[in-house]
Amino acid sequence: MSEPSASASIEIAAAPERVYEVITNFASLASWNAECLNARWIGEVKEARPGARFVGDNRNGARSWSTTCTVTAAEPGRTFAYQVRAAGVMDIAIWRFDLTPTAGGCLVEQKTWNIARPWMKMVGRLVTGAPDRAGHNRANMVRTLEGLKRVAEGG
Template sequence: MSEPSASASIEIDAPPERVYELVTDLEGMGAWNAECERARWIGEVRSARRGARFRGSNRNGSRRWSTVCTVTAAEPGRVFAYHVRAGGMLDIAVWRFDITPSEMGCVVEQKTWDTRGRFMLVVGRLATNVADRAAHNAANMRRSLEGLKRVAESG
């Protein structure tokens, strides 16, 4: 895969399995994620495994929008990735969490690849009020990973 459009990483004093649980706990995601307020599984599969789908509800200030995501990688304690689409059809992005064991606990790297076409670039800017999505995502990733660290290290 090409270079991500944005990425961030952080070391967390918690086991990789604990961090993976938090990253894949859709109902609890809003406690640490900077932009995604909540997410819920849709369809028959209701757990983090390849092919499972979920709806993410996002917010930036007064702007709100939702997306449909399909899990593309789910390796407990190691990787969680998903493909994001608007309306379940129009490409938006690929997101990935890589979790690597460390002496302290683990290092979590969050990455995203912007996959929007011209139409979605315009619609996305209007819907989210974000002109520079890469810079916005990088800042939100740092905030999200700090929130993930806080939650993971608190127990």
């Protein structure tokens, strides 16, 4: 896969399986994620596995929007990834968490690829209020990973 449009990483003093559990437990999402406030499974599959779908509710300041996502990778303790669609029909991004065991817990890398068509990127700037989406995502990833660390470490 190509270079991500934004990425960040953090060392977390918790087992990769514990961190994966936090990432895929949508009930606690708002307590650690910087932009996605809520997610809910849709369709028949209600768990993290390839093909499962969910809706994510996002906010940036006063602006809010929802996206429909399809899980593309779900390996407990290793990887959780999903493809994002706007209005349920236009591919706009891929998001991925990779967890690597370390002596003290795990390294968590969060990455995203902006795969929207050029005209959709312009619409996205208006909807999200983020003219520099890559920079905005990078800053939010740092905040998100810090929140994930706090929750996964039990703080």
